[in-house]
Amino acid sequence: MIAKRIQPMAFQARRLYVELMFQVMGRALQAVSEVDATVQKDASALPEGFLFEMMVMPQGSSLIVEHVGNGRFHYHGNSAPRPVDLSIQFKHIAHAFLVLSFQEKTSVAFANDRMLVDGDISYAIRMTRVLNRLESFILPKLVAKRAVKEYPANLHLPEKLMSAARIYLKVASNFVETVRA
Amino acid sequence: MSNKYYEFFCPVKVIAGKAALEHIPYELSGMAATRPMIVTDKGVRAAGLLDPVIAACEESGLEIVSIYDDVPPDSSTAVVRDIAGVYRSEKCDSIIAVGGGSAIDTAKAVNILVSEGGDDIAAYAGAGVLKRPLKPFFVVPTTAGTGSEVTAVAVIADTEKHVKLPFTSSFLLPNAAIIDPRMTLTLPPHITAATAMDAMTHATEAFTCMAKNPLSDAYATAAIKKISNSLLAVMDNPKDADNRLELAEASTMAGIAFSNSMVGLVHALGHATGAICQLPHGLCMSLYLPYVLEYNIESIREPLGELLLYLDGPEVYAATPASRRAEASISAIRRMRDALYKHCKLPRTLKETGKVVEEQLERIAEVALDDGAIMFNPKEVTLEDAKAVLRRAWA
Numbered sequence A: 001m002i003a004k005r006i007q008p009m010a011f012q013a014r015r016l017y018v019e020l021m022f023q024v025m026g027r028a029l030q031a032v033s034e035v036d037a038t039v040q041k042d043a044s045a046l047p048e049g050f051l052f053e054m055m056v057m058p059q060g061s062s063l064i065v066e067h068v069g070n071g072r073f074h075y076h077g078n079s080a081p082r083p084v085d086l087s088i089q090f091k092h093i094a095h096a097f098l099v100l101s102f103q104e105k106t107s108v109a110f111a112n113d114r115m116l117v118d119g120d121i122s123y124a125i126r127m128t129r130v131l132n133r134l135e136s137f138i139l140p141k142l143v144a145k146r147a148v149k150e151y152p153a154n155l156h157l158p159e160k161l162m163s164a165a166r167i168y169l170k171v172a173s174n175f176v177e178t179v180r181a
Numbered sequence B: 001m002s003n004k005y006y007e008f009f010c011p012v013k014v015i016a017g018k019a020a021l022e023h024i025p026y027e028l029s030g031m032a033a034t035r036p037m038i039v040t041d042k043g044v045r046a047a048g049l050l051d052p053v054i055a056a057c058e059e060s061g062l063e064i065v066s067i068y069d070d071v072p073p074d075s076s077t078a079v080v081r082d083i084a085g086v087y088r089s090e091k092c093d094s095i096i097a098v099g100g101g102s103a104i105d106t107a108k109a110v111n112i113l114v115s116e117g118g119d120d121i122a123a124y125a126g127a128g129v130l131k132r133p134l135k136p137f138f139v140v141p142t143t144a145g146t147g148s149e150v151t152a153v154a155v156i157a158d159t160e161k162h163v164k165l166p167f168t169s170s171f172l173l174p175n176a177a178i179i180d181p182r183m184t185l186t187l188p189p190h191i192t193a194a195t196a197m198d199a200m201t202h203a204t205e206a207f208t209c210m211a212k213n214p215l216s217d218a219y220a221t222a223a224i225k226k227i228s229n230s231l232l233a234v235m236d237n238p239k240d241a242d243n244r245l246e247l248a249e250a251s252t253m254a255g256i257a258f259s260n261s262m263v264g265l266v267h268a269l270g271h272a273t274g275a276i277c278q279l280p281h282g283l284c285m286s287l288y289l290p291y292v293l294e295y296n297i298e299s300i301r302e303p304l305g306e307l308l309l310y311l312d313g314p315e316v317y318a319a320t321p322a323s324r325r326a327e328a329s330i331s332a333i334r335r336m337r338d339a340l341y342k343h344c345k346l347p348r349t350l351k352e353t354g355k356v357v358e359e360q361l362e363r364i365a366e367v368a369l370d371d372g373a374i375m376f377n378p379k380e381v382t383l384e385d386a387k388a389v390l391r392r393a394w395a
């Protein structure tokens, strides 16, 4: 517990940030899946009732969405109604923070062994694509370029749709500043 | 602070070179194993490749208790269950896999069942299910390409449920890989060429994809150098044991590289093509490699350019301006493919295979997009991108 004495505030802030970002992403996933054809196309190949989880090991924060059919997601908060079908697990909160604060791209995090996939790899690939698409929606272009491998050329969503998520993000980035300092 | 991070792991003892097979008895005794079972396929047996393995053991007073030689090219859960049954009834205590990818994967799965118990291999599918070491396990590769002797993965088909079960655990790795030039000496030219190009692709993708790291880079470049220097020599003179050994070593080194840094779009397209058009894996690798490198080029200019040193040697490398090296590397790979086409008609385009129709490209692209390997490709791939690469690879 030595570490705790050194930086208690930073750890607390990081934990809160990850929790908050999971909430932002969960809501945004549902919102985007209701309007964006690209996300719907990728998601529609998932079975109906498919439960996707992103979580921090060992039993930290989590985000759970369900594919309710036709490429639409429903956000379940942090508790699943039944065992999940696909789980992406960050090995440590520090790794979740790197990804969720857009310092490390999702694909790079996979390449760096930051997280484990429990479930069908091809579904994990689909969900990564959906998450990339989502990130390019809710992030300003400059940050999104860092977060996803390539910034999609075909984003045509009404600006205001994602503005709510962006407000969340502003709050969130204050956390980043706090933690980085 | 840099965001760089990597992991590298390879605990497999490599036993390579002249009279390597004769080390098997000593290695087994070092693990207190006295009743080994050989897992292999009919082709290996027919080619007489088991004889030196058995002779090496018997000469040392080590009896091979059982030989299962009926592993099919696409192994299944039923085969794994059968072999585990034989292992148990013969009271074996260790496994020696002799063969290519299928025999090795099957033996890995058998080792799970005989170590952990039960008859249902599906129960152990997935990542990280195994928590402790398995029985003593040795691999003698008979092709120089797959690198399965150093990968922590096995894929077994569940024929009843029509799914492919993946198994991932570092405990699947053999205790030792025995690389003996006698094992690949009789490999027919087109298989030699295709499997060597598989190894070439493992090394090239390991060196240019997202999870590259300094340790896997060292293995990848050394493998590319060996293949570039030895492949055509072996094609000219198949009985050249020295260059055969070079290829076998390169295959293992490329295997170590890609199992630690993953592969990319060439493998994603190759897996899809293999599944849809039943083309051999190595052939698909050779076919797609230059087209994918051309697609990725702006994301991998630097590492790809560096490979010119290993593909074409120091003179060419030094004479080529840095800005042209990436293209020169692709040309070197194309030249190698042209030479292989001359030697054994190894196809360079989908059309040349004679087994793919243009209407299948759409489906290949779709399946490739769901393949795990695509995650580590340095450039994001959309369905349109994949189709464009396939169209270029068509003819």
Ligand SMILES: [Fe+2]
Binding pocket: B146, B198, B201, B202, B267, B281, B285
């Ligand atoms: Fe391969």
